Amino acid sequence: MRFFSVLSLAAGVSAAATGLATRGPGGNKCLKEADVNYLVDAYKSILTHWEAYKANFIADEGFFDYSDSINTVAGLPTGFPIFPDKTAFVGYQTATPDNIPLVIAEVGPWNCDQITVIWSATFTKVPGGSPLPVRGITVLGGSYDKHAKKWEIQSIKVEFNSINYYKNTGGVCSRPAPPA
Template identity: 45%
Template sequence: MLFTSSLAILSLASLGLASPLETSKLASGTGATNPAGNLVNAADNSHVKSKGKGKCHGAQYTPCLNEDDIDTLVKAYVRMISNWNDADAKYLAEDFVDLSDSINSLARIPLGSPTFPSKQAFIDHQHTQPDNLPLKVTHQSACSCSEIALIWQATFGAAQEQVRGLTILGATKHAGYWQIASVDVEFNGLAYLANIGGSYTLPGQ
C-alpha cells in the first residue's frame, strides 16, 4: 500500500478511542462494579431510553445513561473528530484510551495496541494533526447503561469515497458528569486509504 505522507496516515488515529470496557459480573447478593467503576445494586431495575433499540439491563449497571446524556456524549465525540476544540477535552475521562485495528493497520501500529494510550496523547494529536472529518452519525443507541453504539459515515479527501464505521463509546461518571472513557471503532479501511491518497490491489487484479 502507498501513502502520500506519514502525517496523513497518522491523522486516522483520532477516530478510534478504545476497546469496550469489560462487563463485571454481579457478586452474589451484594452487587459489584460496572465497567465505569460504579457500584451496582442488585435490586436496581432502572433502564435507559435511546434513539435506537438498545436497552440497559439495570440489574448489571448503575447509574444509567439517559437520552440527554447520550446526545451530549455523541455530539462531543462528533465535534472532537470534525472540529477539535480544547473546551471538549472535559468530555474525555482521565483514564481515557483509544483503540482501533482499522486505524492501526493503516498507521503501521501493531494490531491490538492502543492507538492513543492516554487522554493527553489524544489531545496532543489534535493540536498537531486535527482530523477535521465530516462525521455524520446515522444511528445511536445505548447498548448498556454505560456504553453507546454509533454507526457513522464520512466522505472526504482525494477519492471522496464514503467511509462507514461502527463506534462503541464507553462512558464513566467518576468526575460527577458523564465522560468518554473509551472508544472502540472499526471502519472501511480501504475507502479511508483511498481518501487519504493511498492505493491497494485486490486479490486477482
C-alpha cells in the same frame, strides 16, 4: 406471585438495556437518553472540528482509544490501543486533527455505560482527490465524573472500512491479482 417476579425481572432487564436504569455496577450512575445524546454529540464534535476545550469531553484517567482499523492505516501492529491515554489522544488531535465530516447514522443500542454508534463520512484530504464513503461503528464508553458532575468519554472502540479511509488520506491501494 411468580408472574410479578417475572414481570419485575423483565422490567429491570428492559430498563438496563434501554438506559433507563439509574444505577449500574457498583452503584455507579447509568446513562440516560440525554447523557447518550451529550456523549455522541461530543464524539462527533471532537472528530469533526477539534478545538482544545474539547479535551474536557474526555475522562482524565483510564481513557483509551482502540482501533485495529486505525492501527492498520497507520502501518502499526493490531491488537493494542492506538491511543492508550488522554494525553496521547489530545496530543494527536491537537497536532493532526481528524476534522472529518462525521454523520451519525444510528445511535443504539446502549446500556448503563456504553453506546453503539454507526457513522459515515465522505471526504478526501488529497487535493483534487475523489471523496470515498467511509462507514464505521463506534462503541463509546462513558464514565460519570462525580466531582465535575458530568459524563465523559472513557473509551472509544472504533472499526471502519479502512481501505476507503486510507485512500481518502492519500494512500494508494490496488486490487490484488486474480487467482491463477
